[in-house]
Amino acid sequence: MARILITGGTGLVGKRLTQLLIDKNHEVLILSRNPKNENEFKWDIVKNYIDEKAFKNIDFIIHLAGAGIADERWTKKRKQVIIDSRVKTANLLFEKVNELKLELKGFISASGIGYYGAITSKTIFKETDKSGSDFLAEVCQKWEAAAHQFSKINIPITILRTGIVLAAKGGALEKMKTPAISPLGSGKQYIPWIHIDDLCQMYIQSIEANLIGIYNAVAPEHQTSITFSKTLAKSIKRPYLGIGVPAFMLKILFGELAVILLEGSRISTKKIEKNGYSFRFETLKKALNNL
Template structure:
C-alpha cells in the first residue's frame, strides 16, 4: 500500500483515478481549496499554503491540477491562468517537499500532447521529438519543466502527455455528442489522439506500482483516427446522423478565437513507447466508445 497525494482529485480524471487507486489498496489524500472529507487537505496556491499534515508518511504525488485548456477563450489573462495554475502549483509542491525534506518515491505529473503543437502533418510524434513553438506547446513545456524540478531532489519523475480523454462522465465526448446530430470539424483531416479514461488511470497506477515506469510517455491509444473517422465511429455507436457538411473552420475561429486551433489541427502521436510497458484495455476506438455508451 502506498500513500498518495492527488491534486486535481475532484476533476473528471481525478475522481476515477482515486477509485482505481483505492481499489488497488492505496491510500489517497486530496488537496483542495475547500476540504469536505476526512481525506481532504487544504491548499491555497496564491497564499503559498498547504496543510502540512498531508505530507505525513507520504510516498507519491500525482499532480493533475490545472485550469481547463478548452473551458474559456484564450485571452491574454486566460493564457496566464492556464500556465500559472500548472507551474505555480507544481512549484508550491516542490518547495514544500524540499523544505520538509520529504523522501518521495516519485512525482507523477500530467502533461499534454499539445507539447507537439497544434499542427496537422504527416509526422507521427514520439517522446523524443522537440516541442512546437505555439501557445499550447508553451503550456506543456513550462508544465513539464516544473515537474522535472523534483529530479534535483533525486525524486523519480513520470510525465504522461495525454490526448483527448474519453469518459462517460463528461469531458470531450459530452461536447462532441450533440443532441440531434454530429459534425466533423474543419477539414476533418486533422487527427484526434485519444485515450479511454480507464487506460489513462491504469497508467497512473502503473507509475505508482512499477518503479521502472519513469520518464515521459505519450498517454494515447495506439490507433490513429482523423476527426472525420472519429465522428463517423461515434455516430455509429450513439446511432446519430452525421451532417454531410463539416462545421466550417472559419466559424469556429470566430467563436473560439485562438483556442480553435486545438480542434482544427492535430497530428498522429505514437504510443509505441507506452505499449512496450503497458497493455491497453481499449486499443480500438469503436470498442472504447461501446464500453462508454452501452
C-alpha cells in the same frame, strides 16, 4: 500499498483515478481549495500555503491540477491562468517537499500532447521529438519543466502527455454528442484520444511498476476528425453529416482556442507499450461501446 497525494483530485481524471487506486487498496489524499472530506487537505496557491498534514508518510504525488484548456476563450488573462494553475502549483509542491526533506518514491505529472504543437503534419510524434512553438507547446514545456525540478532532489519523475480523455460523464465526449455528428474544419486533422480507464491505469502502473520517464498517453489507434465522427455517430445512433463545421465559424466562436479543434497530428504509443503497458481500449469502437 502506497500512500498517494493527488492534486486536481476532484476533476474528471482525478475522481476516477482516486476510485481505482482505492479499489487496489492504496491510500489517497487530496489537496483541495475547499476540503470537505477526511482525506482532503487545504492548499492555497495565492497564499503559498499547503496544510503540512497532507504530506505525512506519503510515497507519491500525482499532479493533475490545471485550469481546463478548452473551458474559456484564450484571453491574455485566461492564458496566464492556464499556465499558473499548472506551474505555480508544481513549484509550490516542490518548495514544500524540499523544505520538509521528503523522500518520495515518485512525482507523477500530467502534461499534454500539445507539447508537440497544435499542428496537422505527417509526423507521428514520439517522446523524443522537439516541442512545438505555439501557446499549447509553451504551456506543456513550462508544466514539464516544473515537474523536472524534482530530479534535483533525487525524486523519480513520470510525465504522461495526454490526449483527449473520453469518459462516460463529463469531459470532451459529452460536448461531442450533438443531435447530428459532423467533422470539424477539413476533417483531415487527427484526434489523439484515450479512454479514461487506460489513462488511470497508466498512472497506477507508474506507481506499481515503477514507470519512470516521459510517455505519450493516447490510444494506439489513429483517428481523423472524419473517421472519429463516423464512429461516434454509429455508436450513439445519431445521424452523421459529412459536411464539416467550417473553420471560420469555429474561429468566430472560440477565437484562438479553435486551433485545438482544427489541428492535430498522430502520436506514437510505442514507448509505453514497450515498457509493459497493454491497452484495454485500443480502438475507438471498443472505447465508445464501453462508455
